[in-house]
Amino acid sequence: MTPNLWPPAKKTTIILLLWRGEQQRIAHMNEDLSNEPNCAAYFECSSHSRRTGAVDVSSVLQSIGTQLTKRFPNLVLPHVSTLTMLSASDCIEHLVHLPLHSLPPTAQVMFIAIDGLPENLFDFAISNSWYFVNQLDRALSCGLLSPTNVPSSSKDLLDDLIASLPLRLPIYVLLVKASRNAPSLTNLITAAQLATNEEWSIVEREIRSVAKVCAEQEDPFTLYGEWDELPGDLAHCHSAWAQFYKMKRQRTAQDVVELAYHLAHSNAPTLDALHILRSVRAGELVLQCPVLDTSTTTLLTKAGATLSPNKQKDFVYLCAIGDVEEMKKCEGVTLDEWSMGIVAAAARGHIEACRWIITHKPAMGTEVTQNGQWNALRSAACNGHVHLLQMLIQYGCSVDECGLGGRTALRATAWAGYENAVRELLAAGANVEKRDSEERTPLMAAAFMNFPNVCRLLIERGARVESVDSAGATALHLALSNGSNTKNHEQVVKLLLGENADVNICDMNGRNCLHLAAYHNNAQLKLILDRVHSVDAQDSLGRTALMLAASQGRNEAIQLLVDHGSNIDWIDLHGRTALQLAAIHSHLDTVNVLVSLGADEAHKDNEGALALHYAVSHDDPQLVKALANDITLNATDRIGNTSLIVACQNGSRMVVDELIQMGADVNIQTLEGNTALRIAALTGNTQIVHSLLPHVSDNLQSDCDGTSLLHSLLINRQTSMSRLLIESGIVDLLAVDSHCRSITHIVATTNDVTSAEMLHCYCSNQLTFEEKDEDGRSPLLTAVWSGHTRIALFLLSTTGVNPNSVDNQVFIKNGHL
Secondary structure: OOOEEEOOOOOOOEEEEEOOOOOOOOOOOOOOHHHOOOEEEEEEOOHHHHHHOOOOHHHHHHHHHHHHHHHOOOOOOOOOOHHHHHHOOOHHHHHHHHHHHOOOOOOOOEEEEEEOOOHHHHHHHHHOOOOHHHHHHHHHHOOOOOOOOOOOOHHHHHHHHHHHOOOOHHHHHHHHHHOOOOOOHHHHHHHHHHHHOOOHHHHHHHHHHHHHHHEEEOOOOEEOHHHHHOOOOOHHHHHHHHHHHHHOOOOOHHHHHHHHHHHHOOOOOHHHHHHHHHHOOHHHOEEOOOOOOHHHHHHHHHOOOEEOOOOOOOHHHHHHHOOHHHHHHOOOOOHHHHHHHHHHHHHOOOHHHHHHHHHHOHHHHOOOOOOOOOOHHHHHHHOOOHHHHHHHHHOOOOOOOOOOOOOOHHHHHHHHOOHHHHHHHHHOOOOOOOOOOOOOOHHHHHHHOOOHHHHHHHHHOOOOOOOOOOOOOOHHHHHHHOOOOOHHHHHHHHHHHHOOOOOOOOOOOOOOHHHHHHHHOOOOHHHHHOOOOOOOOOOOOOOOHHHHHHHOOOHHHHHHHHHOOOOOOOOOOOOOOHHHHHHHOOOHHHHHHHHHOOOOOOOOOOOOOOHHHHHOOOOOHHHHHHHOOOOOOOOOOOOOOOHHHHHHHHOOHHHHHHHHHOOOOOOOOOOOOOOHHHHHHHOOOHHHHHHHHHHOOOOOOOOOOOOOHHHHHHHOOOHHHHHHHHHHOOOOOOOOOOOOOOHHHHHHHHOOHHHHHHHHHHHOOOOOOOOOOOOOOOHHHHHHHHOOHHHHHHHHHHHOOOOOOOOOOOOOOOOOO
């Protein structure tokens, strides 16, 4: 099964891989995923949980969130209760998507892996997933893109797909957009015919090919993700749909309304539209309320349709626009509508609307909306409406009232940066240390959002700079973690440091302010360095500030840290140094800086890997040059991989050529018996095979089980690669495996006539197809015993083998043919 792929925000290159089923595992990853340099987070459902479906959203997201905050020091994830995660449909959006959007772009594609996800959570994750890699997976499956040329952004991906799909793709997508509801496949094809004047069979074929990439489902045709945002003029498509509804033989009242909708949004002249509507008896309609939108309702009434005057106004909408007179006319307003109405009015600063609601419903001053998050005071504060705040406070609204999230009006306006609103609430006695559900104070909110004046006001009124949230972060932690590089940000950090913020406090990930400042190369790094107890303090992953700076390519910070005595070869819990982290993240300049400062290129981590092993995973020969020397070039990791073998696994011919030119030994075997050539050939990389062949000395290339490379290729039915090796002349055609089976026995066992024809064509002068294995069986006997009729007939009719051949048991399975 192909894994489903889940991308994050477009600014980052982090993707989510979801596997379903007991046996699904991430291919080519023999190591623990937590040690994979490109793995940002990993969650494996237990066997019991996969069988029972007992893993819930809370368990998955809490584990993934914890790992992400350890991997990315500047990532701030909200603390949400288990109950909220189980009940909120947008928890993935707020817990993962939005925080990841705040990260700077990563130097290479990283991934989050969830293995063995139960069916109930798989559907949930996909319904909340992002767009990019799902589309990439579809495009690769349809052969529209090459796996070696993956776009780096959603825009590039869309551009590539538009170029690969039918030329009329925009018309088909815009037709779906113009249709108010997802059209059936038949209706879409009919409308497309009307829009393009093309034959039905051609339109159907093109729409079905488009559906494989652009549609969430084909029938009804529902656009997936950002295809719904494809720009274009919809007027022509509305005309096609209008013609479709006009041509329908059995029209319902709803069909007439749909016709009016499309006419109203097309370029049809008004008189022509009215003529069409009257011809379908639109004047006989009686509308109990406005339909669809104003333009549709207006066109229908002009065509003679009757609009019932007894229509109920939308109370919340009237509150949002501040129309008090119309609000007074509303009847039967529910409690939820009252509470939503005053929040809507407060958000837009409509004082009189709020005053009228509180006068008639005094409890609305403190009533929290149905979702448990908003009240009128907080809504006004978040939007900076000072006069409305004053009025609400005069009417007795509690300044510290908060919803389920614990966010007060002061916290809301501090987050939004409205100084006057902050002053008003402080003057009214708002609690400056009131904490939300994440234990964050208004000062933390203002610091994270880079509002120095608001921070100063709060500190003057007693806000404590040393307070920590539920994740152990102070206001200074949060300010440093947002990664900004603005004047306001610098002022906030200076202000907090000037208030003697403790830079040595560690958050739940073991990171102090030096870690964060180094990670982002903050302008106040030197001042923080002068205050820390240890320049090489390690976080929960064992990483120092120097390591974090190296992982992000912060060369200035690296030099400053080294000048202050940081140990350049300190190792983390995985045994990795700053140099290895720089190589993992493909920071060439940083690698050069660290090497020039004396970093040990020959250091091996817990997996036995050097920095060079990680460098070759990037398509950057210069990075390889910076780390390759006589010691590192042929060094092996824990399972015997050299950097050349790793490069072959990653498929970069430029890197492979560079390593060979520098003297890499192509004949070294891993503990499993793999060589660079075996890896390249078995993965089908013809270009790398061509680079390796002139340097290969072993013509068997056998693994630890004694299976030659040619045997392995034929077992995998890789006929083309087998032919390439045979033509090169480096393979031993008469080689046998540990059971004395020749390559002719292999094609007989796999019933592979194509490979057998190739061997007969290219190797008939050496192969007789009468070779015997350890049991004395010829390829024909092997085919008969396996029940493979096709290959047996080929051997008899083409190669002229002896049909009376016997094995060591002097026995032929009679009657099988």
